[in-house]
Amino acid sequence: MNTLAEENYLKSIYHLSLNDENVSTNQLAALLNTKASSVTDMLKKLADKTLINYTPYQGVTLTAAGEKIAVNIIRKHRLWEFFLVEKLSFKWDEVHEMAEEMEHISSNELIDRLDKFMDYPKYDPHGDPIPDSDGKFKLHDLKPVSAIEVNTCGVICGVRDHSSSFLQYLEKQGLTIGKKITVNDIIEFDRSMILQMENKTLQISREVANNLLITI
Amino acid sequence: MNTLAEENYLKSIYHLSLNDENVSTNQLAALLNTKASSVTDMLKKLADKTLINYTPYQGVTLTAAGEKIAVNIIRKHRLWEFFLVEKLSFKWDEVHEMAEEMEHISSNELIDRLDKFMDYPKYDPHGDPIPDSDGKFKLHDLKPVSAIEVNTCGVICGVRDHSSSFLQYLEKQGLTIGKKITVNDIIEFDRSMILQMENKTLQISREVANNLLITI
DNA sequence: TAATAAATTTAGACAAACCTAAATATTTAT
DNA sequence: ATAAATATTTAGGTTTGTCTAAATTTATTA
Ligand SMILES: [Mn+2]
Ligand SMILES: [Mn+2]
Ligand SMILES: [Mn+2]
Ligand SMILES: [Mn+2]
Numbered sequence: 001m002n003t004l005a006e007e008n009y010l011k012s013i014y015h016l017s018l019n020d021e022n023v024s025t026n027q028l029a030a031l032l033n034t035k036a037s038s039v040t041d042m043l044k045k046l047a048d049k050t051l052i053n054y055t056p057y058q059g060v061t062l063t064a065a066g067e068k069i070a071v072n073i074i075r076k077h078r079l080w081e082f083f084l085v086e087k088l089s090f091k092w093d094e095v096h097e098m099a100e101e102m103e104h105i106s107s108n109e110l111i112d113r114l115d116k117f118m119d120y121p122k123y124d125p126h127g128d129p130i131p132d133s134d135g136k137f138k139l140h141d142l143k144p145v146s147a148i149e150v151n152t153c154g155v156i157c158g159v160r161d162h163s164s165s166f167l168q169y170l171e172k173q174g175l176t177i178g179k180k181i182t183v184n185d186i187i188e189f190d191r192s193m194i195l196q197m198e199n200k201t202l203q204i205s206r207e208v209a210n211n212l213l214i215t216i
Numbered sequence: 217m218n219t220l221a222e223e224n225y226l227k228s229i230y231h232l233s234l235n236d237e238n239v240s241t242n243q244l245a246a247l248l249n250t251k252a253s254s255v256t257d258m259l260k261k262l263a264d265k266t267l268i269n270y271t272p273y274q275g276v277t278l279t280a281a282g283e284k285i286a287v288n289i290i291r292k293h294r295l296w297e298f299f300l301v302e303k304l305s306f307k308w309d310e311v312h313e314m315a316e317e318m319e320h321i322s323s324n325e326l327i328d329r330l331d332k333f334m335d336y337p338k339y340d341p342h343g344d345p346i347p348d349s350d351g352k353f354k355l356h357d358l359k360p361v362s363a364i365e366v367n368t369c370g371v372i373c374g375v376r377d378h379s380s381s382f383l384q385y386l387e388k389q390g391l392t393i394g395k396k397i398t399v400n401d402i403i404e405f406d407r408s409m410i411l412q413m414e415n416k417t418l419q420i421s422r423e424v425a426n427n428l429l430i431t432i
Numbered sequence: 433t434a435a436t437a438a439a440t441t442t443a444g445a446c447a448a449a450c451c452t453a454a455a456t457a458t459t460t461a462t
Numbered sequence: 463a464t465a466a467a468t469a470t471t472t473a474g475g476t477t478t479g480t481c482t483a484a485a486t487t488t489a490t491t492a
Binding site: 219229251253254259261273 | 442448449450451452453456458
């Protein structure tokens, strides 16, 4: 199988690929908290294993084999996050670091049984889709609250920023997955937004609106 | 914190300490599937961290700090084994290797909540005691079936050999934790034992009798 | 287009955890 | 009490994944 470091690189390449076709050495170095030269070393190794397509100076893409491994790690990460929240009562802002370790537990039989034990959840505590055992999942079409018009409404289904501080802020405001919100007004000065949720109104900054995702 | 290798050495020293006061380099090499020279390297490192007492050529003992870490890893191992059997329906012979990985998940908060989730189990699927969050546990006084007299009885409470093949054999014979057995007879030729269990009799070899533990 | 800046790779090291082979210490047997 | 056998440590390497500093390639800008 693959080492822990290899798995983390593949997962990071996968995540970065969602925004850019080719993933750069520096993007990976930033995300993995390491140096560009270390990334280059690893990219050569992953290319040797044909898990990525690598042309020096041109960035990388995952091969089908690499993507399969990456998706499997993400499946494990999200199932363990779901477990931690639903079964062990952790808060949604507490589970990511634990899942970063747990996603590397190798047994697929274990993860399939965990999936069944929790009755095949479709989304993790942050609204991200959980791939099934074949690696299939549909990413629902989300847009940031900041992208919608005044007097339209939507349901909170995800977050762009996964940091504890952001998640804790949302929790405190009651802005959690599944809540229905309506944009009442947009302040022209700083484009902050006035939302209606259940029977109260609240104001969120543009920054927050950009990182809170809804379906319409 | 400590590396995975360090944790495995501490755990192994702990287990070997139950039989011998001082644990030797070769004992560790055999248990950890490595070479004596590698063990020596690690013993120096653990001694530097004051997790073991090490005198060259004289073997090692755990310090209080080292024992605390070892017991915590064993707590995690056994709780995860319990989880795998009780919640995910694995067989008792299938869980050890998975638990070998899971015992290194670092969060103690996680393991304490897992403990609570399962209602504070006292014994793992193999009958081994699960240390509580303070590292306390009592090892019940077990003896091998081979040590008891004809016409005495006992309750199966543990195994000395944890190999899949032995566990599978016991499972097939119905010789599982909690079963009450009586020794009906001992064959003089090979000292194999005739047992009475529920309403049937069965015969086990001396080898099996040595590795099956009971309370009287 | 040529210079400059930014991104990336290469070169050379290092720590962790292993290894083999050789040296040394301890134990056991004569 | 020696000699032989066994156990342990030391010496010198290897692999993985990291680092800094220097060289090189690509992108930007004047
Ligand atoms: Mn996460
Ligand atoms: Mn998540
Ligand atoms: Mn076990
Ligand atoms: Mn066990």
